[in-house]
Amino acid sequence: MSAKTIVDTNFQLSCPVPLPAKDTILLGHGSGGKLSAELIRDIFLPAFQNPVLARLDDQAIVIVNGQRLAITTDSFVVKPLFFPGGDIGSLAVHGTVNDLAMGGATPLFLSAAFIIEEGFSMDELRRVVNSLRQAAAEAGVQVVTGDTKVVEKGKGDGLFINTTGIGLVPEGVDLSADRARPGDKVLLSGSIGDHGIAILAQREGLEFETEFKTKIQSDSAALHTLVAAMLGATRNIRCMRDPTRGGVSSTLNEIAERSRVGIELEESSLPIHEQVRGACELLGLDPLYVANEGKLIAIVAPESADAVLQAMRRHPLGAEAQIIGTVKKENAGLVTMRTPFGTSRIVDMLAGDQLPRIC
Amino acid sequence: MKYLDEYRDHRIALALAAEIVQRTTRPWVLMEICGGQTHTIMRYGIDELLPRGIEIVHGPGCPVCVTPLEIVDKAITLALRPEVILVSYGDMLRVPGSRSDLFRAKAQGADVRIAYSPIEAVKIAHSNPDRKVVFLAIGFETTAPANAMAAWQARYQGLTNFSMLVSHVLVPPAIRALMVSSSNRVQGFIAPGHVCTVMGCEEYEDLVRDFGVPIVVGGFEPVDILEAVLMLVRQLEARQLGTGEARLENQYVRSVSRQGNAPARQLIAEVFEIADQKWRGIGMIPRSGLRLRKEYAAFDADRVYDLCDLTVDEPAECISAQILQGLRKPTDCPAFGMRCTPENPLGAPMVSSEGACAAYYHYRRHVAAS
Numbered sequence: 001m002s003a004k005t006i007v008d009t010n011f012q013l014s015c016p017v018p019l020p021a022k023d024t025i026l027l028g029h030g031s032g033g034k035l036s037a038e039l040i041r042d043i044f045l046p047a048f049q050n051p052v053l054a055r056l057d058d059q060a061i062v063i064v065n066g067q068r069l070a071i072t073t074d075s076f077v078v079k080p081l082f083f084p085g086g087d088i089g090s091l092a093v094h095g096t097v098n099d100l101a102m103g104g105a106t107p108l109f110l111s112a113a114f115i116i117e118e119g120f121s122m123d124e125l126r127r128v129v130n131s132l133r134q135a136a137a138e139a140g141v142q143v144v145t146g147d148t149k150v151v152e153k154g155k156g157d158g159l160f161i162n163t164t165g166i167g168l169v170p171e172g173v174d175l176s177a178d179r180a181r182p183g184d185k186v187l188l189s190g191s192i193g194d195h196g197i198a199i200l201a202q203r204e205g206l207e208f209e210t211e212f213k214t215k216i217q218s219d220s221a222a223l224h225t226l227v228a229a230m231l232g233a234t235r236n237i238r239c240m241r242d243p244t245r246g247g248v249s250s251t252l253n254e255i256a257e258r259s260r261v262g263i264e265l266e267e268s269s270l271p272i273h274e275q276v277r278g279a280c281e282l283l284g285l286d287p288l289y290v291a292n293e294g295k296l297i298a299i300v301a302p303e304s305a306d307a308v309l310q311a312m313r314r315h316p317l318g319a320e321a322q323i324i325g326t327v328k329k330e331n332a333g334l335v336t337m338r339t340p341f342g343t344s345r346i347v348d349m350l351a352g353d354q355l356p357r358i359c
Numbered sequence: 360m361k362y363l364d365e366y367r368d369h370r371i372a373l374a375l376a377a378e379i380v381q382r383t384t385r386p387w388v389l390m391e392i393c394g395g396q397t398h399t400i401m402r403y404g405i406d407e408l409l410p411r412g413i414e415i416v417h418g419p420g421c422p423v424c425v426t427p428l429e430i431v432d433k434a435i436t437l438a439l440r441p442e443v444i445l446v447s448y449g450d451m452l453r454v455p456g457s458r459s460d461l462f463r464a465k466a467q468g469a470d471v472r473i474a475y476s477p478i479e480a481v482k483i484a485h486s487n488p489d490r491k492v493v494f495l496a497i498g499f500e501t502t503a504p505a506n507a508m509a510a511w512q513a514r515y516q517g518l519t520n521f522s523m524l525v526s527h528v529l530v531p532p533a534i535r536a537l538m539v540s541s542s543n544r545v546q547g548f549i550a551p552g553h554v555c556t557v558m559g560c561e562e563y564e565d566l567v568r569d570f571g572v573p574i575v576v577g578g579f580e581p582v583d584i585l586e587a588v589l590m591l592v593r594q595l596e597a598r599q600l601g602t603g604e605a606r607l608e609n610q611y612v613r614s615v616s617r618q619g620n621a622p623a624r625q626l627i628a629e630v631f632e633i634a635d636q637k638w639r640g641i642g643m644i645p646r647s648g649l650r651l652r653k654e655y656a657a658f659d660a661d662r663v664y665d666l667c668d669l670t671v672d673e674p675a676e677c678i679s680a681q682i683l684q685g686l687r688k689p690t691d692c693p694a695f696g697m698r699c700t701p702e703n704p705l706g707a708p709m710v711s712s713e714g715a716c717a718a719y720y721h722y723r724r725h726v727a728a729s
Contacts, residue, residue, distance in 0.1 A: 024466040034702055204475070278360060283475070284712075331725050340369035341581065343404025345722040351702040352453070352462075 028352020032245030035352050037254075056258065057176055058099040058241060061169055068169040070105035072096055075162040081128065083202045085195075085218030086293070088161055089132035094222050094293055095244070096165040097139050101224035102240045102296065104175045104231060105167030110136060112163050113147040117156035128159065139222040141165070172235050179238035180259035185305035186325040187298040189226060189318045192248055193276040194219040196290035201279065216275050221294030226317045233311035236304035242296050246350065247289040251297055252325075252335045253349040262331035265347060267339050269324045288347055289354045299327060362613065366580030367403075375585040376408040382592050385599065386412040388544045389591055390537075390685045392530060393499075393551035394421030394713025395579045401718035403581045407726070413588065416544070416685030417718075419533050420551055422498040423450050423711035424683065425638040430497070430526040431456035433666045437493050437524065438469035444487060446480035447495040448502075449473045454710045477502075477509035477523075484513065484521035493660050496523040500554045503527055503649060504623035507630035510651060510658050522660040525651055528636055530554050531562040532647035537684055538570045545685055547591035549577040549584065552611035557627075559619025560607055567607045573598075578611040586610050630655055639707055640679040679706040682715055689716040696724050 028035040045053065052060045059072035076092045086094075092112065100107040112132060116125065136143050198218040200206070223242065230237060239259075243251040248270075256263045272287050280287050294317065300308045305323060312318030325337075335347040365371070391397060397417045400406055406415050419425055435456050438445035445461070452461040452471065465471040470490075474480055477494050484492035496506040506523065513521040530551055537543055550563050555576045563574050573594040577587030587610045597603030609615055627649070636648020651659040660666070677694055681687040689695050689708070699705040701717055708714035712721070 024463065026462050026466050028462065274360065281360070281363065334725055336725060339403050340367075341372055341403055341405075341408060342369075343407045344726065345402055345404060346725055348721045 026352065030245075031350070031353040032250050033350040033352055036246075037349075055176055055178070056254075057103060059103040059105065059167075061103055061105075070100050070103045070167045070169050071164070072099035072103075073162065073164040074099060075160060077157070077160050078199065079157065080199075080202050081124065081159060083218055084198050084215045086220035087128060087131050088159060089128040089130070090135040091218075091220050091293060092132055092161040092163045093135035093139055093141070094220050096163040097141060097222040097224055098242045098293075098296070100165045100167040101222070101227040102175065102242055103167075103169060104173035104227060104237075104240070105169045105224075106228070107139065107141045107165055107167040107222075107224050109144045109166045110141050110163050111145045111147075111165075112143050112161060113149075115149050115151060115156055115160040115162075117151055117158050118153040120158055125159070128161075132161075135222070139224065170231070173231060175237060175239050177239050177241065177255045177258040180255050180261050180263075180299045180327045181238065181301075182261060182327055182329040183302050184238060184299050184327040185302055185323050186252070186263060186265070186327065187300055187305065187309060187312065188248065188271065188322055188324045189223070189296045189298075189312055190219070190294075190320040191271040191273045191276070192243070192292055192295060193272060193280065193287035193290035195293040196247070197276045197279045197287075199291075200283070206279070216273070216279065219292055219294035221317055223294065223296050223317060226296065226312065226315045229311050229315045229318075230298065230308050233307045234300075234304040236301040237308065238299040238301065240296055240298045243292050245291050247287070247291060248297065249286075249288040249335065249347050250349050252347070255297075255299060256335050257333050259327075260332050262328040262333070263325055263335045264328050264331075264344075265325035265335065265337040267337050269322050271320045271322050285354055289350055363580065366578065366582040368582065372403075372408070372581050372585055375582065375589055379413065379585065379589050379592055380410045382589070382596055383410045383412050384596060386414065387546050387592065387595050388414045388416060388685075389547045389549065389588060390416045390418045390545040391549040391577070391584070392418040392420040392534070393549075393554070393579070394424070394711065394715075394718075395553070396549060396551070396577065396584060397421070397715050397718050398713055399579055399581060399584055401722040404723070404726075405581055405584050408585070409588065413592070415588075416688070417682065417715040418537075418548075418685060419638065419641060419683040420499065420530065420554075421683075421708065421711050421713040421715070422502070422528070423454055424679070424707040424714045425528055425640060426451070426454070426497045426526050426707070427637045427639045428457055430495075430524065431460070432458075433661075434493075434495050434524055435459055435461060435464045435469075436666065437660065437664060438464045438471050439467065440491075442491045444470045444472060444483060444490050444492045445495065446472050446474045446477075446483060446492060448475075448497070450711050450713075451495055451497065454707055455704060477506050478512065481509050481512050481516070481518070481521060484518050485516065488520060490520060492521050493664075494521070494523045497526045499528055499530055499551070500558045500627075501551075501556075503627045503631065504557060504620070507626045510630045510655050511626060513658055514655065519657075522658050522663045523651065524660040525631075525649065526636075527631065527649035528638060529633070529647050529649065531566060532644050533638070533641075534566055535569075536641070536644045536647070538566070538572060540684065542684070542686055545572070547573040547575070547595055549587045549591070550574050552576055552578045552583070552615055555609075555611070555615045555619065557620050557623050559624075560609060560615065560617050564607050567605050571605045573605040574607050576607070576609045576611050576615050578614065583610060638683075640683045677706040679708050679716070682708055689719040692716070696720060
């Protein structure tokens with residue numbers, strides 16, 4: 001049989017029908033991408049609907065006796081528990097403090113709940129608790145209540161921590177993901193992808209060393225003093241978010257969708273450390289989707305953008321801050337990026353986790 | 360970053376694009392073979408930089424896209440056995456089989472693990488002697504050396520709990536199949552640089568000779584792609600004027616030699632043999648795949664687990680066949696971006712980041728819409 005016959009007769013359409021309705025939780029539902037958003041929309045929002053929750057910001061803001069109280073909660077399941085630049089204890093403080101700070105709140109009090117697997121090392125627990133204590137002290141927040149549960153061996157993965165935080169929102173501060181307007185500037189406080197790549201490198205035993213033999217460090221940090229410095233420069237900030245799970249891309253997509261605007265990034269302005277770029281190249285990952293734990297994105301009115309940028313750069317956690325893009329009327333709901341070639345591409349929200357490419 | 364930044368330099372890229380515009384006097388249809396090249400074209404908008412007459416169509420070089428449905432089904436069947444640890448490259452996990460995918464199998468309790476290298480699967484087998492480890496060994500000639508090394512090591516170590524579910528495809532027979540097809544429109548090929556890094560260029564010289572078609576072995580960065588297009592345009596325009604013949608040229612000289620990687624080729628030849636192979640979206644192509652040699656039968660999951668009866672009929676839902684042959688573009692499909700999205704893919708090209716449909720959807724659907 002000649003190749004020609006084979007090709008002409010056997011070239012066939014071959015694609016499967018879509019998979020049946022989603023009936024189980026997949027890992028991707030926890031990725032911070034589209035699957036996570038669907039889960040919240042289909043299961044959680046209908047059950048608890050109220051105007052405070054409907055804002056879908058990183059924190060809820062409620063009014064108690066005339067005071068605006070910010071509340072947030074976050075669970076930490078990071079593996080490995082200890083990584084360059086932090087551990088699950090410091091992360092549990094930074095994550096929750098940052099979710100409060102993104103609402104402009106001054107963080108005040110934390111709760112800490114520990115779910116521990118039977119057989120877990122007492123020494124490691126001490127190290128985690130000590131790190132959590134130290135991070136809270138540095139952030140100026142008090143851990144005022146807590147809980148401990150122990151689960152049978154094999155029913156947990158070492159240690160999970162949940163922290164809940166409470167803070168106060170100062171007068172005149174109103175930050176929310178639905179406030180971005182065409183013309184606004186998009187500011188980023190520093191290099192992206194450091195946390196996710198530090199975790200991945202540690203977990204997979206991958207070493208990405210520079211000529212100085214330093215490991216990639218997580219950027220885990222409490223951002224509320226940076227936020228205070230920015231709000232000190234102007235109250236003309238529309239929205240702040242920390243691009244954690246799902247990275248800068250997911251955060252900007254959420255803002256674009258909530259504010260019904262387009263967001264256009266300038267590729268050449270994105271701060272990315274050389275080691276992170278190298279690691280992402282090697283693993284086939286895009287740093288725009290990699291998690292950060294000590295960075296923030298701010299949408300700022302155009303006339304105040306420079307003042308905010310200067311205030312950020314004067315703060316140690318914002319030294320590498322950049323204006324990375326502009327809010328547009330066009331392409332509402334989409335994030336796009338101008339490449340150095342003068343072309344434009346979409347920066348999409350991923351369905352689930354970013355998967356390493358095959359080759 | 361050395362060897363990357365200079366190949367992403369927009370000044371060099373724009374100068375190449377300007378020269379392509381200057382040299383092009385008539386329409387040409389060019390195909391890049393490899394999904395990695397498709398990804399670059401979409402990500403950087405290379406097609407926007409080219410003159411209207413140059414049409415870039417996307418080839419079958421996405422390993423995830425062309426892996427037959429029954430391989431995915433076999434992998435899921437194996438993964439659901441309690442004694443099995445199924446190890447796979449990451450982007451196979453979301454590829455839909457006929458009823459499920461490996462992510463869903465994992466949610467049902469299957470032990471499915473992602474590896475960056477097949478050698479990790481051998482290590483898992485070594486440290487889990489009471490379990491059976493199956494590695495889903497798919498890909499083009501690029502993954503073949505590492506996959507061959509895994510089988511070789513397993514045999515060398517005398518492992519009895521390691522096997523591979525193999526679906527390996529080869530590029531030159533696919534180009535041959537495209538060229539003899541009556542519907543072919545492609546007038547020049549950008550051959551896959553990484554495949555040629557392993558295999559060398561000789562097989563492509565045969566294709567140039569047999570079909571009189573220009574082929575340029577190309578790299579994966581924007582400057583690589585544009586330079587490869589320029590080399591093809593020069594050849595095609597010269598031939599039009601009667602001043603040149605179709606040739607094989609190597610744009611990716613920093614990686615590709617004529618002979619390829621001799622130890623890698625030797626290892627592939629020792630472990631695998633050439634076989635007929637089914638391509639998802641295309642069909643059976645003679646002598647276009649690799650299977651384990653009989654000396655390695657003990658590591659062949661298809662023989663160890665007797666999965667041969669599992670074949671699947673694939674309903675005709677999407678136009679991936681035409682897309683993988685460069686006959687149509689993803690945006691020509693009525694389901695594109697509507698009923699077919701990365702969350703709910705109708706076909707494999709929408710699943711893998713190297714798939715043409717996913718590349719259009721992720722990077723360029725705003726341009727397509729306007």
